[in-house]
Amino acid sequence: MSTEELSDGEVVREILGGQREMYRVLVRRYQDVLYRHAYRMVGQPDDAADIVQKTLVSGFQKLNRCRDPERVGGWLFRIAANLCKDFLKSPRRADLSIEGASATVIDRSRPDVDLEREELRERVQQALERLSPEQREAFVLKHLEGRSYGEMATLLGASKSALKMRVLRAREELQTLLKVYQ
Amino acid sequence: MNDELSDYMDGDRELEELSPEARAEAEAWRRLTGELKADEPKQAPPWMENAVMSEIALAEAPRVNVFDWLLRPRELRLSPLASLAMAAAVVALFVMVPNRVPVTPPPGPVAVTQILVEFSLEAPGATTVAVAGDFSGWETNFVLEDADGDGIWTGRVPITPGLHKYMFVIDGTDWVTDPGAQRYADDGFGNRNAVLAVAPPRTL
Numbered sequence: 001m002s003t004e005e006l007s008d009g010e011v012v013r014e015i016l017g018g019q020r021e022m023y024r025v026l027v028r029r030y031q032d033v034l035y036r037h038a039y040r041m042v043g044q045p046d047d048a049a050d051i052v053q054k055t056l057v058s059g060f061q062k063l064n065r066c067r068d069p070e071r072v073g074g075w076l077f078r079i080a081a082n083l084c085k086d087f088l089k090s091p092r093r094a095d096l097s098i099e100g101a102s103a104t105v106i107d108r109s110r111p112d113v114d115l116e117r118e119e120l121r122e123r124v125q126q127a128l129e130r131l132s133p134e135q136r137e138a139f140v141l142k143h144l145e146g147r148s149y150g151e152m153a154t155l156l157g158a159s160k161s162a163l164k165m166r167v168l169r170a171r172e173e174l175q176t177l178l179k180v181y182q
Numbered sequence: 183m184n185d186e187l188s189d190y191m192d193g194d195r196e197l198e199e200l201s202p203e204a205r206a207e208a209e210a211w212r213r214l215t216g217e218l219k220a221d222e223p224k225q226a227p228p229w230m231e232n233a234v235m236s237e238i239a240l241a242e243a244p245r246v247n248v249f250d251w252l253l254r255p256r257e258l259r260l261s262p263l264a265s266l267a268m269a270a271a272v273v274a275l276f277v278m279v280p281n282r283v284p285v286t287p288p289p290g291p292v293a294v295t296q297i298l299v300e301f302s303l304e305a306p307g308a309t310t311v312a313v314a315g316d317f318s319g320w321e322t323n324f325v326l327e328d329a330d331g332d333g334i335w336t337g338r339v340p341i342t343p344g345l346h347k348y349m350f351v352i353d354g355t356d357w358v359t360d361p362g363a364q365r366y367a368d369d370g371f372g373n374r375n376a377v378l379a380v381a382p383p384r385t386l
Contacts (some may be wrong), residue, residue: 016244020238020239027231027234028231028303029237032224034226034228035225035227036223039223049226052230053237054232054239057234060234060238060241060244061241061242061244063244074218088347099285124217126219142192144218148193149192164192167192171188171191171211178214
């Protein structure tokens with residue numbers, strides 16, 4: 001049986017049994033989904049990559065604490081989600097985002113259509129940055145990752161009704177920030 | 183935000199069921215999320231896998247926590263006969279198991295694997311080029327060569343698996359950050375070190 005055919009639980013057991021190299025299987029399985037989530041949360045590829053690297057290294061070190069090895073992907077996702085929120089709450093990040101906002105340059109040589117789209121993306125990114133980390137997470141999971149409230153509740157350990165309210169508040173906040181209906 | 187739009191956004195209502203005003207707003211939201219998704223990367227950077235594997239090669243291995251495993255609640259169904267047999271087995275364990283003294287294996291030499299890494303830098307006009315990093319104690323012992331005089335300096339350096347910081351040193355005095363590095367890290371003095379991830383030999 002090739003390593004790709006092993007279940008997550010079997011891979012975890014091999015690693016805990018001393019087969020450290022088997023962790024590569026989990027890295028390959030989950031690095032992309034973790035990276036996409038981290039990028040959606042922090043908005044910068046380098047920061048997202050740092051978070052995913054920290055997540056995967058920390059996941060290895062704490063692997064013996066994973067209660068359900070068959071769902072190790074969800075467990076790694078929770079580590080990444082927490083690191084993303086910690087990153088967004090860090091004071092250093094607040095300073096950087098102010099500098100970043102003033103340093104944004106748009107290439108004026110491109111056609112107007114691209115320019116409009118670029119400006120829209122920029123406005124949305126800036127609006128997302130102004131949401132609280134929890135609101136941003138809820139919006140990302142629901143509307144960018146297309147997850148159900150049931151999945152979100154399992155991933156984040158919050159009730160579906162609380163998450164529904166968080167998503168609603170995020171949309172309202174974005175609506176105000178973007179004034180998309182004007 | 184009105185209720186019908188909220189219901190649509192939560193997946194509880196179809197677009198066709200919305201009023202024209204709510205439908206226009208729904209389309210605006212769809213465009214907005216579509217733009218965000220169109221702009222995002224789909225995959226982790228290619229260096230991620232080796233960077234993680236290099237880092238965990240040096241990390242302490244996770245071990246199964248026996249007490250955690252024993253204390254974890256689990257459902258166990260036994261027939262009355264099986265319960266009696268298990269109780270007898272537990273008693274027998276306490277009676278029969280001799281005292282054991284843990285034995286620590288004697289310390290022995292630890293094999294350190296080194297991987298040969300090739301460095302190259304385009305530096306036409308340079309007289310000497312060396313690479314210095316944490317693997318050399320930041321000494322400029324590893325000198326690169328430009329045998330054919332094309333301005334591209336290369337050299338191979340044995341390095342242990344893990345994450346390493348390095349810089350090139352041109353003509354013995356100019357410390358230059360590798361423009362083609364996998365990653366970079368601030369050195370704390372206003373400059374950037376290049377960061378190299380060296381993976382352990384693959385056995386998978």
